[in-house]
Amino acid sequence: MPRSSDAVLSQVLTVAQMRAAEEDLIAAGTSVDALMQAAGRGAGEWVRRIAGGGSVTVLCGPGNNGGDGWVIAEYLREHGNSVQVVQAREPATEAARNAKALYGGAVVSADSVTTRDVFVDCLFGSGLTRALPDDLYDMLCGLAGRHRHRIAIDVPSGIDSDSGVALNADLPHWTLTVALGAWKHAHFAMPACAAMGATRLVDIGVTAVPGAARVLHRPRIPAPAADAHKYRRGMLGLVAGEMPGAGLLSATAALRAGAGYLKMAAKLAPAGVPPELVVTTDVDAMLADARVSALLVGPGLGRSDEAARLLARTLHAGRPTVIDADALVLLRPAMLTGAPCVLTPHEGETAALERAFGLSGQGLRRERAGALAEATRAVVVLKGPDTVIAGPGGEMVVSPRASSWLSVAGTGDVLAGTIASRLATNGQALRAAEEGLWLHGEAARLCGPAFTAGELAHAVQAALKECLE
Ligand SMILES: NC(=O)C1=CN([C@@H]2O[C@H](COP(=O)(O)OP(=O)(O)OC[C@H]3O[C@@H](n4cnc5c(N)ncnc54)[C@H](OP(=O)(O)O)[C@@H]3O)[C@@H](O)[C@H]2O)[C@H](O)CC1
Ligand SMILES: [K+]
Numbered sequence: 001m002p003r004s005s006d007a008v009l010s011q012v013l014t015v016a017q018m019r020a021a022e023e024d025l026i027a028a029g030t031s032v033d034a035l036m037q038a039a040g041r042g043a044g045e046w047v048r049r050i051a052g053g054g055s056v057t058v059l060c061g062p063g064n065n066g067g068d069g070w071v072i073a074e075y076l077r078e079h080g081n082s083v084q085v086v087q088a089r090e091p092a093t094e095a096a097r098n099a100k101a102l103y104g105g106a107v108v109s110a111d112s113v114t115t116r117d118v119f120v121d122c123l124f125g126s127g128l129t130r131a132l133p134d135d136l137y138d139m140l141c142g143l144a145g146r147h148r149h150r151i152a153i154d155v156p157s158g159i160d161s162d163s164g165v166a167l168n169a170d171l172p173h174w175t176l177t178v179a180l181g182a183w184k185h186a187h188f189a190m191p192a193c194a195a196m197g198a199t200r201l202v203d204i205g206v207t208a209v210p211g212a213a214r215v216l217h218r219p220r221i222p223a224p225a226a227d228a229h230k231y232r233r234g235m236l237g238l239v240a241g242e243m244p245g246a247g248l249l250s251a252t253a254a255l256r257a258g259a260g261y262l263k264m265a266a267k268l269a270p271a272g273v274p275p276e277l278v279v280t281t282d283v284d285a286m287l288a289d290a291r292v293s294a295l296l297v298g299p300g301l302g303r304s305d306e307a308a309r310l311l312a313r314t315l316h317a318g319r320p321t322v323i324d325a326d327a328l329v330l331l332r333p334a335m336l337t338g339a340p341c342v343l344t345p346h347e348g349e350t351a352a353l354e355r356a357f358g359l360s361g362q363g364l365r366r367e368r369a370g371a372l373a374e375a376t377r378a379v380v381v382l383k384g385p386d387t388v389i390a391g392p393g394g395e396m397v398v399s400p401r402a403s404s405w406l407s408v409a410g411t412g413d414v415l416a417g418t419i420a421s422r423l424a425t426n427g428q429a430l431r432a433a434e435e436g437l438w439l440h441g442e443a444a445r446l447c448g449p450a451f452t453a454g455e456l457a458h459a460v461q462a463a464l465k466e467c468l469e
Pocket of ligand 2: 124154
């Protein structure tokens, strides 16, 4: 089996895209049985490692996810594990029947299973089309509750693969979820991703799918050139508003994310300004300064008519701009000039933008982010536990779940400042959004528990250190 490239293994596929990719492999000569063997044995190895010689119960459903389960069980039996299969339904596909026929171990009833070490969920995968019926739901939850470790294969049963929506309530939480062939959107979408435990991917040679979403990965960021100077590294202009304190959090992060020079325009200089941050009261002079390579507007802007006028003047400067917080609520179509922009809305700001740009607000988060990116011609970072980045050209990047400790005031200001610093440095909106989001999530990971937004802003530097080429 040829190993897929890192780019292909970063793909996030819908069920339809996955099926098409499987069909391409089959059309190229790989049988479904061979695919199932590759998927099942790859997953079986992860199960074997977790089991560490312990006892395993595999729950097999009627489809090919169940077929994977029969392959996993035989793989474990061959490797000497104590394994038993609970058959929830007779195999309904030829590949699953063939896989069952190759299994030489015990098949037992669910009721006979006592407490064991590892439970493997092969009830349903990407073919689940509706909520689990009561008998199967009870069987799944009952078995999950009688095992020390729980491993879901491809996607946990009861989860819709394309949306991450739980089709049943109170589904089990998993120790590990092993994706097969490619990541699915459920692996990065709430609520599913919060219950999956660690996630791993088994490569079965899936090829590149045009237009597929991809997972956010650690960026490679070059150190400044030997002949760099502060302007060439990128000068970031922060347009503060009525509450300049929020802008200070953005500035603290931006100073540690690569930009060479930061200037803040504020009516009143806030207290506690870091010495590295130049503060001016002349916003128009800053907007007219050709050396400013990017702008950030929004943190602490306020929502007054004066704030709206200040936003319009800022965007009229036509520089690459990060638009955050209150500026997102004030943004109107006529204010945009076509300059590269990054919008960083949370849920409420997204709804405000959808109203301002005449969008329905219907659909999955990634679909809403895509619609907003198309309408604004900007890069949209739709923030949440399952942040997605959508580009105006249809690009879609999904982020692995970040620390839940980010749920504290000010972390949005930190993200905006980090992205703005990257935008001042590289001038590319999508790249800046990806680099900034990764740095933000990594800074949170480095901070551990119960950090403040200020500590997070300082940790951006350590996160950047991990990206240096
Ligand atoms: N990723 C790969 O390259 C490979 C993936 N494989 C595995 O195949 C599954 C997808 O297989 P599929 O058969 O399409 O789907 P499922 O195994 O999830 O099961 C679908 C069957 O279950 C029935 N169904 C669906 N929902 C329910 C429900 N709520 N209650 C009862 N039955 C349900 C469905 O029949 P319906 O017509 O009634 O919908 C199907 O019979 C993928 O996840 C991987 O694990 C392969 O190994 C190949 C390589
Ligand atoms: K499953």
